[in-house]
Amino acid sequence: MENFRLKVFRAVCEHSSFRRAAEELHLTQPAVTQQIKALEDELSTRLIDRTGGRVLLTPAGRLLRKRATELAELAALTQEELASLNGEHSGLLRAAASTSIAQYVLPRMLGRFKHAHPKVKLQIRSGNTEQVVAWLIDGQIAIGLIEGPALRKDVRVEPFMQDELVLLYPANHPWKDREAITVQDLKDAPFLLRERGSGTRRVLESALEKAGLKMKDLEVVMELDSSEAIISSVEAGLGIGFVTRAAILPRLPLGKIATAKIEGLRISRNFSLVYPAGPKPEGLAGVFRQFTIDQAGGK
Numbered sequence: 145m146e147n148f149r150l151k152v153f154r155a156v157c158e159h160s161s162f163r164r165a166a167e168e169l170h171l172t173q174p175a176v177t178q179q180i181k182a183l184e185d186e187l188s189t190r191l192i193d194r195t196g197g198r199v200l201l202t203p204a205g206r207l208l209r210k211r212a213t214e215l216a217e218l219a220a221l222t223q224e225e226l227a228s229l230n231g232e233h234s235g236l237l238r239a240a241a242s243t244s245i246a247q248y249v250l251p252r253m254l255g256r257f258k259h260a261h262p263k264v265k266l267q268i269r270s271g272n273t274e275q276v277v278a279w280l281i282d283g284q285i286a287i288g289l290i291e292g293p294a295l296r297k298d299v300r301v302e303p304f305m306q307d308e309l310v311l312l313y314p315a316n317h318p319w320k321d322r323e324a325i326t327v328q329d330l331k332d333a334p335f336l337l338r339e340r341g342s343g344t345r346r347v348l349e350s351a352l353e354k355a356g357l358k359m360k361d362l363e364v365v366m367e368l369d370s371s372e373a374i375i376s377s378v379e380a381g382l383g384i385g386f387v388t389r390a391a392i393l394p395r396l397p398l399g400k401i402a403t404a405k406i407e408g409l410r411i412s413r414n415f416s417l418v419y420p421a422g423p424k425p426e427g428l429a430g431v432f433r434q435f436t437i438d439q440a441g442g443k
Contacts, residue, residue: 292343
């Protein structure tokens with residue numbers, strides 16, 4: 145239902161790039177350029193300043209981006225409401241998930257969701273918790289799934305599943321003959337840590353500090369942007385690290401890594417839905433929220 149030129153314009157605005165907009169829309173870059181030029185000709189005004197190799201919106205471009213976003217949201221809502229008259233759900237749902245959820249929880253959940261709602265088109269992004277919350281506040285997504293605290297008052301966080309962080313070490317590490325280690329033992333090993341903004345990192349920092357260990361006491365040798373990167377680095381003997389339990393189940397039988405119990409410390413956390421503060425989401429975001437809660441409750 146959305147005007148195609150406006151859709152192209154919004155994609156260029158979102159990515160600040162003609163090339164990335166073309167990739168998202170499965171067009172050639174010249175085709176994107178042509179659509180933007182046609183839109184500017186139609187409106188008799190310049191929308192994008194492309195001097196210096198950068199994509200900058202003119203005042204008219206900023207105004208049109210705001211109105212185009214509103215029109216797209218109205219078109220999506222209308223499509224949802226028309227489908228609901230027939231007892232169906234259809235339209236586009238923009239959502240995002242933090243890295244661990246996107247890798248280890250979301251794929252199967254999305255498969256079941258698509259089976260239940262085949263007419264719903266999904267557009268899913270992944271990033272760390274901080275990025276997901278930022279996309280939500282910016283209106284780029286309708287709902288998110290995060291693995292750490294949102295640290296904002298203008299969003300609502302609703303847990304849907306419990307998770308546990310486990311400590312990994314190389315299989316040939318001196319800890320292999322010990323039943324458990326202490327929190328203080330963590331000081332003596334090269335430590336692999338998730339990047340700033342990661343929900344896993346926030347939960348880990350809080351748990352270790354409550355156990356009497358500050359991050360400055362650790363020998364952090366590397367910061368990595370995913371659980372998979374940490375696992376691979378542990379396998380390579382580069383250090384120890386914490387990841388979600390779901391990430392290690394396929395890798396433990398290979399014999400390259402092992403898990404350690406820590407005396408008096410078990411790090412549990414929630415995987416949570418996040419959406420704007422206020423009433424619970426309606427439309428497709430509301431359908432997805434309820435589906436996620438129901439699926440987690442049925443596990």
